[in-house]
Amino acid sequence: MLEVIREPLAEAFFVRALWAVVLGGLTCACLGAYVVLRRMAFVSTALTHSILPGVVGAMLLGLSPYVGALAAALLTAAGAAWLSNRKGTSEDSAIGVMLSVMFAAGIAMMQLAHSWRDFTGLLFGSVVSVGPQDIVIIAVTAFVVLVSLRILHKEMELASFDEEYARLLGAKPALLRAILLGLVALGAVACVRLVGALLTTALFVIPAATGVLLGRTLPQVMGWAVACALLGGIGGLYLSYYLAWMPSGAAIVLCCALPYLAVRIFAPRR
């Protein structure tokens, strides 16, 4: 049994993937608690999907893919906010518009770049090809996100629970929402290598949805979400290591969903 765990650890690529999954899972699970509680799953999907045109565009322009991805994600968030501030457009249809426009632009640009195959890693994840430089980016992002969430904990909790009271106390809920969207964009961009642009939203939603079923306070929700993300992430990596046909991104998402299902079925509360 121990041998099963130890064997892949001899491979450098596997250890790097493990680091990426642990740091990325931690980041996304903590952010995910807010995403799930504030019902922002759809906007997180839009942000993660818009990474595709960002990366392809950056490649066409010769920029760093991370810069392009972040710019595209922020553009999506800003576009959705701008559209939904106009009369007659609800927020979810504004997000729907931005999501499909950005994704369509990404597909068009992929054709322009004459390469579909190069982008499968982007769409479906390629955690085993994570390089040392990617680990540094994920680690820095995790640090920035976790420190921001810690510093703004009470304001973010208040604004997420009772927006009007947050306004009354002068805590600027609109600003906090923008900060949260920015952090989600940052987390999504850093973690896109783990499971791919199409599935990154699962890292935000599934562990946190599990946490919400188990936790009685926000820190407890985050704690359970992190546990679920680590279990799923590490479990998924081992699964795809031993099952040659299993893509790592899909394995991670499926392994995250197992604790969710188990808790959903056997949850003591609610």
Place this chain on the structure above:
Amino acid sequence: MSLHFPAWLQRLNDSPLELLPTLPYSSGGKTHCQGIAVQATDLSASARPDGHLAFEHATFEIPCGCRAALIGPNGSGKSTVLRALAGLIKPREGKVQVLGSPPALGRSQVAYLSQRPTFTENFPLQLRRLVQMGTYAHHGWFEECHHGNQTVDRALELMGLTNLADRPVHTLSGGQLQRGLLARATVQGAEILLLDEPYAALDQASRDIVEKFLFEQGHAFTVIMATHDPADSRRFDRILEMRNGTVTTTHSCTGHGHHHA
């Protein structure tokens, strides 16, 4: 219970030697509010920026320590008055001063309780944490509140909620939640309570606790309470009646003295 204090007793009450129990937040039982708490001149406002005027040319004043009832039928603009005083909506015309300055967000001295609070459903939050949110008013950005637990305990006790402190907020009844929100307002250190139909969700037991809190705590704060039921206004010092889009003061107190009909 109506209290008629002779002037010398009132002064004693305002001094550090208080006779009445102090509120959790109040610094020595004293209110900082002096003179006029709320003064509106020719005020007009609408519930939505582009909506029709809920009331116009309202002129009224409420002295510090006064309990004022805002009465009128549904849709007469009571909520709009309170929201304007809280700084949640900008008046269209006229002037309004709350504690000597125009209404603004971010003032801990003013607490507003909405008629229908909109909380995020199923949010993992215990009642104690809800009440503790009132202390955020005294902690700026980037600060975590490590103290203030004693204040929170006393506010919970005042509202008869000590046993429910660890209950998730979404499992509380309407009346328990309403008391929790009042406890939060006291922890916040509010000197003016703007209450929008606070009795709506209360059973008799909850209502007794709330009334005791509102009417039997000396002059610790100014209350402005909206209610559609004229019977609720019996114990108030001043009645502002909203009718045909404007506000008339029908019954006045002199501020620090309590006069009852």
